[in-house]
Amino acid sequence: MAASRFLFGPLTTLGAAEESDSGDHTGTVDEWVPTTCWIGKQDCGMLAHRIDGRVVKLEGHPSHPRNMGTLCPKGVGQITALYDPNRVMTPLIRTNGKGVKGEFRAAGWDEALSLVAEKMNAAREDDPRKLIWQKGRSKAKSFYDKAFVNASGATKLHHGAYCSDAGYRACEYTVGPHGVLHPDFRNTDYVLAWGWNITAGGGNKTCWLTWNQQLIEARARGVKVVVVDPRVRAAGAYADKWLPIKPGTDLALALALCNLVIGQDTLDRDYLRKYSNAGYLVQEDGKFLRIDDVEQVWDETTGGPMPHDADGVTPALEGEFTVGDQTVRPGFQVFKEHVAGYTAEWAAETCGLNADDIREVAADLGSKASIGSIRSFDGVDVPHRPVSIMTYHVSQQELGFQQVRAQVMLMMLLGAMGASGGTMVDWTWKVHKNYAGLDDIEITDTPNIYLNKSKFYPINSNNSSIVAQVMNDPEAFGVDYVPEVAILHMVNPLSSFLSEEDLVEAYKKFKFVAVIDPWISRTADMFADVILPAATLEKYEGPPSGTDQYTDAVALRVPIQEPLGQSRGDIQIYLDLCEAAGILFGEGGYLDEVNKALKLSDEYALPLDRKPTEREIFDNWSKDQGIDEGVSFFEREGVLVKGPVSATKRYGYAMDEPFGGAIHRLYGESLQGYQEEMKKLGVSENYWKHYTALPTWQKPIMDTSPAEYDLYLVSYKMIEFKQGRATQSPLLAELAPKQRLDINPETARARGLEDGDAVLVESQNAVTGFTRQLKTVVHITSSIRPDTVAMPHHYGEIARSPVTEGQGPTPNVLFFTGEGYTANTGDQSFHVKVRVEKA
């Protein structure tokens, strides 16, 4: 300072004096507090840098397996989710009518909680089905999805149908574990990045960072990456080859690849015989041949039918046999004949690709699968099939369930499911209860509000847009009630879910809506009667897993300061709400349900007659985990790294009982059974036509929209906002300020459009004829098919904040729910035909 004054005189115009800090910062308290990321999905470990109690920065936790000292842009930027002046600071009670921008008065916690408890209990006493609990991303399933839902008896609604649940259902049904598909990156040689938004957001199970770290290590070993996607933008520099597939045709490509793999005879017959139902004999009516209720195979040794589980049996995979008066074929033979017409040329025509490229993928899969090879992990021999698929949100389309089934079946033909270097589903090869459950559904004629086990969606992923349609016309779906009270926990259906006009009508029907959220979301603004302000990073929450599939870890979200304003941690809110509602204590109360959900042993179970603090609960849980010092371990360390995941847990083949004893369903007998029952019960063809024993190509219904709707619209996630309430963050909105429509230069030229031009996008529902519109601006990019336009899933002025104003609409307003736009599992499609014109 002195030198500049001496040379040039006082520089008052620069206002330098205002900032005259001596730089002497002795006496400040400089601390690092470990915690867990709140804004994203994958719960990375973080360190909060605090100066005099004020957090100045969030950094990655160096020991956390998922992020190893680094953070994504959301992780760093979420300091603005902590210190956002637009957060709700006190409980709010609505003072104006609903369906319009809300007016609220500040209230005390006691008043707000009593009001919510009273309304909640009134609904429960009248008819428990009238209480809805709806969530966005749940950060502590034990406390929210399980304990609160069980203690209150509410019907749970969630977001999976907008995420990847068609894929979850396909994997649970076909092979057992709960997830979609990801590679065993450390050992794979070939990745089909199938709709995988590689550099811009996520993949199966984690939201972003971990997969990129593992992909880059794999690249250093020379792994080949083939991108199957209408857009190549997100593949970044990682596309060795791009197959720019036409939206909605993924099933066609998967079926053709199955056909080619069978044709080139690169089959893992040993796997198919032992661990799948490929050898089960199928009658002409499509049912398995059963003798004494046991499925039969054709034993090659004895030349006759044998129970599939008989000792020493060698099931034939091919051929046609006669048993009694039945002509039967093994499931594999049926599949082989089924896919014979799905040639490379046919798929090329259907998917808008080159036949040679498709053949090259099949040839690569066949040669790289190295069928018969073994890799040893700490003395455990595991079949080594280093070919893999990463697939995730792409499952959300009309044919999504069967598409993912066909992708799994492609990997099954190669023996690559659960193999070293192969394709994984969950972090470990745990068989989910849906493996049995989805095979044995009793269709009900009195379905609940999301039509669970109904004739419309026997397999059902719980889609809130369907709920809205049912609420608006319950009789049409055979539902005899309408829910009256909703508790919305960190969920913003009007922006995040689809079919806004249906949702608005439905939310008007709720007599009372309570919202637990740090912000006034758009949904809360229009429909909340009460808002209970939740903390963001200032709370105990979890326990989140920290595994990256190779190292196991568990962590906790630990408060990095006192809750801002009068906000409270979500777990505290449930403790308080359950107390106010009289469902905290005693058997079946919230505390009892927490004990069960956290699986606390008798020694550390919470007493059922005393209200604990959040910290006490996690202290008991920590001790129950064998951490003697309790929760202070996490307060100091943030994460407990447990060590390597053993091969016997990771690889289905290597489990004590291979694949957990689940026989993989190449042939989906029960799916055909559901179709027959649905037809009998009388639903339209659009509901039952995708319930087929084998994935069957059927032209997407959106393709029957009039010719003027000449473009496909798909949406995608951006790394700046993916899986987080984030567009209201100034730091993140600065990186990606506005909504846009990605369009190929050729397509733009044909419409006289230039970069930045305002356009009108209109979608059309091929079944109902309805149209929907939005306005946005053009972003010209050559990394997209000319017949496809794309928009980020985000934006839509998600919360009351000056930052979100003018960001533009979410494309969710353009998509439809219902016949043709919902998978047979009730999962939402993010595909629709649109027309685009200059606004």
Place this chain on the structure above:
Amino acid sequence: MTRLGMVIDLEKCVGCRACMVACKVENNTPESAFWMYVFRLEDGEYPESRVSFLPRPCQHCDNAPCVKVCPVGARYTRDHGIVVTDWDRCIGCRYCEVACPYGVNYFNYKKPKELQYLNWENPDVEVHSQGEVPPYKNPVLAGKFGPEQRKVAGGGHTKGVMEKCTFCVHRVDSGLDPACVVNCPVGALIFGDLEDPESPASRAIADKPAYRLLEERDTRPKVRYIGAPVSSTAREIERPKVRN
């Protein structure tokens, strides 16, 4: 003698821009000032289009044109070759901005408090937050650094001065790597002494061809790039919020 430099591995960069946010939070820079900037680029026509990414911090040139034109010695090369700005001495003439071929200089046109990612002086903030949101505070950035005892760290200090990447001088002086480097999820940014063959930066380019941006300008940057050079026909896509 130590020459601190950065190696940027374009074969690893995924263009996520986490480094841009890490830089902003670490250095508290004003809105639309990106001391670390990641270009998202696209080249070629469908279906041959290719996407690539190019992180661009200050190049910390050995032959820095910005240092030569600074009339008051505010822009100077300090220990270990880091090019910094004494924000207390800068008179805001913007000669450095004109001289720099890399576009790394960001001028504080407005009073930074109105530009920072939250406006701590806006009375609405006080009203909305009921005084609960504590203003940003990091006295380290306001301090004096090195034997020369000059104010060279952090951003957003005052209106009318030029600011740019300091290689996180306040961290480097404490033996830490710059914020962008530490945060990079995929290890695409590597920092160290280019004169020390054992430093991570030297090792990263020991057996790979590395190049510098605009070599023909003879600015001799201490930032080296690994991977395919950006094509002259590449187009920028997905620009962040830029200044009006």
